[in-house]
Amino acid sequence: MGMDVYGNAPISERGQYFRNNVWWWHPLWTYCESLAPELIPGNNLGHSNDGWGLNRRKARSLADKLAAAIASGHARAYAEKYEQRRRSLPLEPCDICAGTGHRANPPEIGPGPLLCNGCKGAGKVQAFESHYPFCVENVAEFEAFLRDCGGFQIC
DSSP: OEEEEEESSOSSGGGTEEEEEHHHHHHHHHHHHHHOTTTSOTTOOTTSOSSOOOOHHHHHHHHHHHHHHHHHTHHHHHHHHHHHHHHHOOOEEOTTTTTSSEEOSTTOOSBOSEEOTTTTTSSEEOOGGGGOOOOHHHHHHHHHHHHHHSSEEEO
16 A cells, blocks of 8 residues: 655645555654644644645745755664564564464464464564564655645555
């Protein structure tokens, strides 16, 4: 699943459309929320794809904040801290085999006679949260979109 972000009144091709899959979008939008709480209300629906968005003025203001965060090194420092935390997440028991390394015959889940294909027999998998990356380049691409979108809707 992805988040398709459409410009309301784009002034260039780059302001027409921005897309992230959910893995990339959620950390990006969380960063935007933390950087600009005066622009993005706490009850926003930016983590869903139901058409919520910002108007032209707020989108441009968010672009300015993201550009300043990139220029000051804030976005880079946030990305480094974010990735360090993501890499440090402990392994979790595999849900498919209940951490045993052997699974039941599909479609059943839980322990059984088969080598688990979810954890390859290890019994542990990466933490779910570790699948959500964040990088400055994605922030910069969103900033460029915001600058030219004329407001946006997340669909």
